[in-house]
Amino acid sequence: MFFRFVLRALQYRKQRLILAFAALAVAATLATVLFGIYGSVERRLHDEFKAYGANIVAVPANGGTIPLEIATTAEKQGAEAAPFLVTSAKSYAVVGFMPGKTKPLTNYWHVEGSRDIEANECLAGVQLNLKVGQAVPAAHSCLVKGILSTGGAEDNELLVPYETAQSIAGIEDAASVIELRAPANRIEQIRNNLATRYPIAQFRTVRSVTATETNVVFKIRTALFLLTLLILTITTLCVSSNFSEMVVERSKEIGILKALGAREGRIAAFFVSESAALALLAAIAGYAAGLFVAAAIGKEIFGGIFRIDAGISTFLVVAAVMLGVAALATVIATSRIWSLDAAIVLRGE
Secondary structure (H helix, E strand, C coil): CHHHHHHHHHHHCHHHHHHHHHHHHHHHHHHHHHHHHHHHHHHHHHHHHHHHCCCEEEEECCCCCEECHHHHHHHHCCCEEEEEEEEEECCEEEEEECHHHHHHHCCCCEEEECCCCCCCEEEEEHHHCCCCCCEECCCCCEEEEEEEECCCHHHHEEEEEHHHHHHHHCCCCEECEEEEECCHHHHHHHHHHHHHHCCCEEEEECHHHHHHHHHHHHHHHHHHHHHHHHHHHHHHHHHHHHHHHHHHHCHHHHHHHHHCCCCHHHHHHHHHHHHHHHHHHHHHHHHHHHHHHHHHHHHHHHCCCCCCCCCHHHHHHHHHHHHHHHHHHHHHHHHHHHHCCHHHHHCCC
């Protein structure tokens, strides 16, 4: 009886079931997109905010230098660290840096030429009026590999490998300043840990970067959540409307079942089962489509390679949500089953 009831619905109510399936599939697609983006937006925004530089800066508390060990300790705690050593050679201000460690925190640097330098090579600030390939009679006669423009103090400096700066300054295992990039949710924790361990240094939080990143992540996640809620509400109303019409159209079948002694809850379970089957099929179809839509949107907004961030956990969430939406919509629609009088319905009144 149960399967016959469901099959009859598929056979004679195709149009309404297709409409309900389409609504659930579209909702599942959008839910997959939103959940996929929601789950990865913090990491992607964190990558984007690297372009704004460090969110913590370590400087000497009383002048001089700070231990280079701070950078290693910060990295062990999950932060990225870029040490700089400021010195001078002849008439030039010289800054030692580590190209590999500095690059992730200085995406805003504009370099004409190459920023990857080795021993006896350097980057020249744009205000020094030097050219790529020119030899500079300072800092061990470095060869200019690139012209650097940042709009800051670097425009008037020669940037050399860290080892070269240590040789010029005559010091080792020390830095003038260390720029740190900590995860947004652990900035204060890492800063406090470092401040406790290294009282010789001051650890300053770059509030403009930190506050902006936190606010943007919160606002985007809130917007995604509200948009998902709106979509699911509209889908619930759409599916509920379709199943309400199906209840009306199948009132004679319901009347016969009630006349034969079937309980209202059992009859309502037939409709819920139909909608649950539709929801599962829609979740599969919507999830498959949503993966590619989410990846395409992510690529368009954040750039980079075509990545699909959603996993099996996202599918389970989408399937559970679709089942919940379908069940709620069907319960609302089938509530009128209890008010149907079998005798009146079967008389055609």
